[in-house]
Amino acid sequence: MSVDHYENFPVASILMPRRLRKPVAAIYHFARAADDIADEGDLPDSERLRQLDEYRGELTRIAAGEIPLLPLFINLAAEIKAHELPMQPFRDLLDAFSQDVVKKRYTDYDELLDYCRRSANPVGDLLLHLYEDATPVNIAYSDAICTALQLINFWQDVAKDFAIGRIYLPQDDMARFGVSEDQIQQGIGNEGWRALMKFEVDRTRALMLQGAPLGSILGGRIGLEMRMIIAGGLRILDKLEAADYDVFHRRPVLRPFDWVIMLAKSAPLRF
Numbered sequence: 001m002s003v004d005h006y007e008n009f010p011v012a013s014i015l016m017p018r019r020l021r022k023p024v025a026a027i028y029h030f031a032r033a034a035d036d037i038a039d040e041g042d043l044p045d046s047e048r049l050r051q052l053d054e055y056r057g058e059l060t061r062i063a064a065g066e067i068p069l070l071p072l073f074i075n076l077a078a079e080i081k082a083h084e085l086p087m088q089p090f091r092d093l094l095d096a097f098s099q100d101v102v103k104k105r106y107t108d109y110d111e112l113l114d115y116c117r118r119s120a121n122p123v124g125d126l127l128l129h130l131y132e133d134a135t136p137v138n139i140a141y142s143d144a145i146c147t148a149l150q151l152i153n154f155w156q157d158v159a160k161d162f163a164i165g166r167i168y169l170p171q172d173d174m175a176r177f178g179v180s181e182d183q184i185q186q187g188i189g190n191e192g193w194r195a196l197m198k199f200e201v202d203r204t205r206a207l208m209l210q211g212a213p214l215g216s217i218l219g220g221r222i223g224l225e226m227r228m229i230i231a232g233g234l235r236i237l238d239k240l241e242a243a244d245y246d247v248f249h250r251r252p253v254l255r256p257f258d259w260v261i262m263l264a265k266s267a268p269l270r271f
Contacts, residue, residue, distance in 0.1 A: 017221055020130050023079040027126055030076050031093055038097040039164065048101045052094055059094070063087050085129050089122030104165050108172045109203075113147060120150035131222050138218075144211030145230060151204045152236050155197065158184060158247050173199065187248030197245035205237050 016024060037043075037051045058073040068074050079085065096119035106112045124142035128134040154161070154168040161168060162184050174180070177196035208230060215227035239252035 016225055020222075023083055023085075023130055024127070026076045026079040027123070029072060030090065031123065033072055034094055034097045038100040045101050049098060052098050052101075056091070056094055059087060059090050083130055085126055089125045092118040092122045100166070105167055106170050109170045112151075112168060112170055116147040116150045117143070120146040131218060133218060138214055141211040141214035141217070144207050145214060145226075145233075146211075148204050148208035148211065149229070149233050151200070151207070152233050155200055155204065155240060156236065156247060156251055156253075159187065159251075169196070169200065189244070189246045189248060194245045197240065197247070201237050201240050201245070205234065208233050208237075 034052060034055055037048055037055075043051075054070075055073075058068045058070055061068050062073065062077045062080060068077055076090075080087070096115060099115060099118070103115075106115065121143045124146040125134065125139060128138055128142055158167075158169065162181075167174075167181065167184065169179075173196060177199070178192040179196050183190070183193065212230050215223055215230050217223070218226050236252050240247065243250045243252060
């Protein structure tokens with residue numbers, strides 16, 4: 001399965017218990033299809049929003065016990081019913097994708113976190129429901145992990161996002177470190193840029209570590225899956241740091257050897 005989108009999230013990996021691979025794949029396909037509506041091709045914004053509204057209509061049908069019209073949602077409806085999944089996380093994802101269509105800048109970190117609450121955290125919420133471990137404590141840990149993963153994607157993809165007119169770096173942080181949009185457009189990684197990115201990377205690493213206990217709370221292969229996800233996110237942050245934050249010329253990705261390192265670092269924590 002291609003993971004061009006949601007690449008830092010688990011996508012029916014070999015570590016995922018077989019019984020969960022089908023529902024995880026259904027969630028992934030929904031999220032990717034909706035994300036593609038918001039991001040891909042040359043559709044006008046009005047058409048993107050219309051198609052996302054069509055998806056909302058399908059969720060309304062599922063919630064009402066009606067048969068969806070689109071094939072994608074027929075599979076999703078079956079998994080929602082089989083695993084008693086909540087509907088709100090799916091709606092939140094659509095709200096985030098709709099926001100991507102119309103909102104291209106973020107004033108401050110709190111505004112960005114609010115976006116992550118709807119663009120990333122719902123994935124973890126749904127996974128915890130699949131694991132039958134959706135306690136308030138676990139959801140709080142999951143939210144920290146998922147938000148960190150979303151932020152890591154933003155820091156990886158500064159140049160890619162700018163090419164489609166978006167900047168997820170908080171505007172007040174950019175001003176604080178003297179980084180302009182022209183600088184991003186030109187790919188200038190000067191001292192101010194490195195200071196800005198170090199600030200964001202350090203903050204994101206702290207957030208990921210805040211959620212790390214979840215990997216030890218969850219048992220078996222699910223726990224190992226979660227610890228590998230956490231280790232992968234931290235590994236990308238290490239690579240950003242090692243590249244001196246030059247995301248304009250060297251987008252950090254996980255290589256085969258990185259998976260060996262991640263596995264070595266994925267032993268459960270002891271409390």
